[in-house]
Amino acid sequence: MTVTARQAGLVACTRCGRVWPADVHTCARCGAPLSSRDPGALQRVWAWWIAGLVVYIPANVYPMLITRTLNYSSEATILGGVIELLSHGDVLVALVVFVASILIPVGKFIAIGFLALSVEKRRWMSEHGQHRLHAVVEFIGRWSMIDVFVVAILASLVRFDAVATINPGIAAVSFALSVAFTMLAAQSFDPRTIWDD
Amino acid sequence: MRRPADTAPLPDRAKMAAVAGAPLERLRACPHCDALHVLPDLGPRERASCSRCHALLVAPRSRALSRIIALALTALILMAAAVMMPFLDLTEAGMHSRASVMDAVMAFSRGAMAPLSIAVGALIVVIPALRLALVLYVLAPMLGGGAPWPRAGQAFRLANALKPWSMAEIFMIGVAVALVKVAGLASVTPGPAFWAFCGLVLVTVLHDNVMDNESIWQAIETREKAARGEGDGKTDPLAAPPRGVRA
Numbered sequence: 535m536t537v538t539a540r541q542a543g544l545v546a547c548t549r550c551g552r553v554w555p556a557d558v559h560t561c562a563r564c565g566a567p568l569s570s571r572d573p574g575a576l577q578r579v580w581a582w583w584i585a586g587l588v589v590y591i592p593a594n595v596y597p598m599l600i601t602r603t604l605n606y607s608s609e610a611t612i613l614g615g616v617i618e619l620l621s622h623g624d625v626l627v628a629l630v631v632f633v634a635s636i637l638i639p640v641g642k643f644i645a646i647g648f649l650a651l652s653v654e655k656r657r658w659m660s661e662h663g664q665h666r667l668h669a670v671v672e673f674i675g676r677w678s679m680i681d682v683f684v685v686a687i688l689a690s691l692v693r694f695d696a697v698a699t700i701n702p703g704i705a706a707v708s709f710a711l712s713v714a715f716t717m718l719a720a721q722s723f724d725p726r727t728i729w730d731d
Numbered sequence: 732m733r734r735p736a737d738t739a740p741l742p743d744r745a746k747m748a749a750v751a752g753a754p755l756e757r758l759r760a761c762p763h764c765d766a767l768h769v770l771p772d773l774g775p776r777e778r779a780s781c782s783r784c785h786a787l788l789v790a791p792r793s794r795a796l797s798r799i800i801a802l803a804l805t806a807l808i809l810m811a812a813a814v815m816m817p818f819l820d821l822t823e824a825g826m827h828s829r830a831s832v833m834d835a836v837m838a839f840s841r842g843a844m845a846p847l848s849i850a851v852g853a854l855i856v857v858i859p860a861l862r863l864a865l866v867l868y869v870l871a872p873m874l875g876g877g878a879p880w881p882r883a884g885q886a887f888r889l890a891n892a893l894k895p896w897s898m899a900e901i902f903m904i905g906v907a908v909a910l911v912k913v914a915g916l917a918s919v920t921p922g923p924a925f926w927a928f929c930g931l932v933l934v935t936v937l938h939d940n941v942m943d944n945e946s947i948w949q950a951i952e953t954r955e956k957a958a959r960g961e962g963d964g965k966t967d968p969l970a971a972p973p974r975g976v977r978a
């Protein structure tokens with residue numbers, strides 16, 4: 535059995551770890567607002583989760599990259615880009631893009647949704663399992679931004695006026711928003727509630 | 732807190748008593764699971780993790796502030812170089828196309844996508860630079876044992892909060908993917924900014940690795956107190972060792 539700050543009648547700062555009497559509202563060491571358990575956390579998680587899911591749909595439907603050369607013009611979605619890389623035999627890079635742009639975002643929606651539900655329902659997974667899942671989601675979520683940077687580099691680099699140009703598609707915006715929103719969803723989650731009885 | 736292997740866990744009652752008897756300044760709660768711990772005295776190579784969720788809590792790696800400051804400063808200079816110098820050069824059938832880091836940022840600047848340009852600029856240049864600048868603001872005044880500048884705590888908290896949004900290393904992976912994509916189309920030559928950016932990513936990793944948040948927090952707290960005439964300065968982990976003793 536462990537003693538938590540809350541059981542000891544204290545409130546802990548999640549930003550710097552310092553512990554204060556329960557009636558203190560601001561951490562004197564780092565200035566962060568203190569709350570033993572954030573009552574609005576779960577609501578914010580769901581709000582960011584839904585916002586992220588809503589913008590993730592157009593991110594997959596609309597083009598990410600628009601390529602124009604002398605004799606043809608093509609538009610590629612996220613999945614289209616992966617398939618194109620595969621068709622050129624760049625398996626490793628195709629895998630990187632697939633993991634960053636499809637596997638991680640989808641896995642993240644499932645994982646955050648699961649964590650938010652299991653805090654209410656309990657016993658779906660051990661506390662250590664949930665803790666590890668949250669740590670992985672927090673660590674890995676930001677890496678989804680890779681594809682946005684790929685588009686930025688290609689669009690700024692491939693500018694041979696009439697001969698060949700690459701332009702960013704609108705999906706880049708909704709995909710970047712989706713990554714940011716799911717990062718905020720994961721950050722809003724209060725991992726201390728995993729361990730509460 | 733748990734020291735790896737060498738110390739057996741305290742029995743519950745003893746742990747309760749230890750926690751209850753310790754002054755508030757010596758208690759820390761795990762930010763992940765709220766478990767209370769008494770701060771242990773750790774040597775430079777030791778680390779302490781949470782007894783409940785095993786998250787790493789304290790790892791006093793380097794007490795030399797000068798090393799962190801030097802790394803942050805180097806990273807900032809590399810960032811300046813990366814922004815100002817040519818980044819990539821594309822050649823195809825006698826035609827040239829160049830892109831700097833700023834060109835990549837401005838890739839979305841036309842039309843409705845303009846806000847994305849601001850976001851990309853923030854993620855790959857502004858936030859990484861701001862984070863390093865905040866660390867310098869916090870640590871540089873404390874280098875000679877001096878008191879921190881005003882609002883050092885807030886500045887350090889902001890520096891930590893910005894960490895997930897500082898995406899220079901993710902940008903470099905994006906560059907690698909983009910290079911594979913254009914490889915069939917044209918030949919690419921990396922410019923000095925490319926190498927500066929690679930260096931920046933490496934130095935930032937080193938910088939994050941030598942920094943121990945808990946000892947910096949303690950130094951800020953102790954020295955702010957000392958500057959106000961409170962406390963005895965004994966809990967300052969970054970204080971200079973006594974004369975004749977090598978750190």
Ligand SMILES: [Zn+2]
Pocket residue numbers: 547548549550551552561562563564565566
């Ligand atoms: Zn604090």
Ligand SMILES: [Zn+2]
Pocket residue numbers: 761762763764765766781782783784785786
């Ligand atoms: Zn813990």
